[in-house]
Amino acid sequence: MQDLTVRGTKILLINPTDSDAVGNAVKMANQANIxxxxxxRQATKGEVVSHIASDxxxxxxxxxxxxxxxxxxGAKVIELQGIAGTSAARERGEGFQQAVAAHKFNVLASQPADFDRTKGLNVMQNLLTAHPDVQAVFAQNDEMALGALRALQTAGKSDVMVVGFDGTPDGEKAVNDGKLAATIAQLPDQIGAKxxxxxxxxxxxxxxxxxxPVDLKLVVKQ
Incomplete structure (x- = not known):
């Protein structure tokens, strides 16, 4: 980042993997008037002129x-949340809560699994023990959804629907194979172009x- 600020960079487009960690880089660019x-994903520190992301x-x-x-x-649902504090986890959770209120879901549990497949598996296994009557799972990304799916398969619960988010290659394949009920696909080419x-x-x-805000697409088995 220091290198870029002395090279005469005119503008920076950053796709952060960590909202907190990127903050110092943004502040450095601010000091250099870039x-x-x-x-x-948003930065938690520093000032940006614009943020472009999926809605x-x-x-x-x-x-x-x-x-x-x-x-x-009124379905009995479990929500697997992403990394606490990230804009994606906060916003996806907010939208899901709107649906919870509209459809009077019985939310059995909402727990973080940090956008991670293995954690999704482990958290889902524990939640299944406490809530064997779950009907549906919303995971805030496809990795957690695939982990939850594995836990459900192991428990012999093929009737529980799982919905993921991102539309990753693995996620979309699981949808087309009839394993995941759906995924909410991001359109990264549109984000980049914008x-x-x-x-x-x-x-x-x-x-x-x-x-x-950039559009999203519901992906279900054709």
Missing amino acids: PVITLD NVLGGKIAGDYIAKKAGE GVETADKVLKGEKVQAKY
């Missing part, structure tokens, strides 16, 4: 609405929005 655009709140609601469509109003378009506007001195 505008920063974040993609997909995670809407995605969480779409997932919940689909569960209601298949499992019914990022470049926004950077171009900033460099030309044009006004840009503080946030650009």
Whole structure:
């Protein structure tokens, strides 16, 4: 990052893997008067001119609405949450809670599994012991969904529907194989294209929005 600030960089587009860790890099760019655009995940420190990401709140609601469509109003559900404090986990959870309220779900448990497949498996195994009557699982990403799926398969609970989020290759394959009920697919090509378009506007001195939401797609077995 220090190298970039002395190279005459005009603008930075950052796709953070960690919202907290990237903060210092953003602050460094701020000090060098280099505008920063974040993609997909926000930075918790520093100032950015624009943030471009999937509409995670809407995605969480779409997932919940689909569960209601298949499992019914008042369904008994479990939510596997991502890493606490990340914008993705917070927003996807917020959208899912909108669906919970709208469809009067009975939320048996909401626990973090840190966007990790192995943790998704372990957390789901523990929750199944306490809540064997679960009807549906919403996992805030496909990795946790696939872990939860493995736990359900091991327990012989093939009737429990699992909905993931991201539309990863593994997630979409599991949907097409009839294992995952659905995944909410992000459209990274659109995020990238919007990022470049926004950077171009900033460099030309044009006004840009503080946030650009990008569409999502519900992926179910065809």
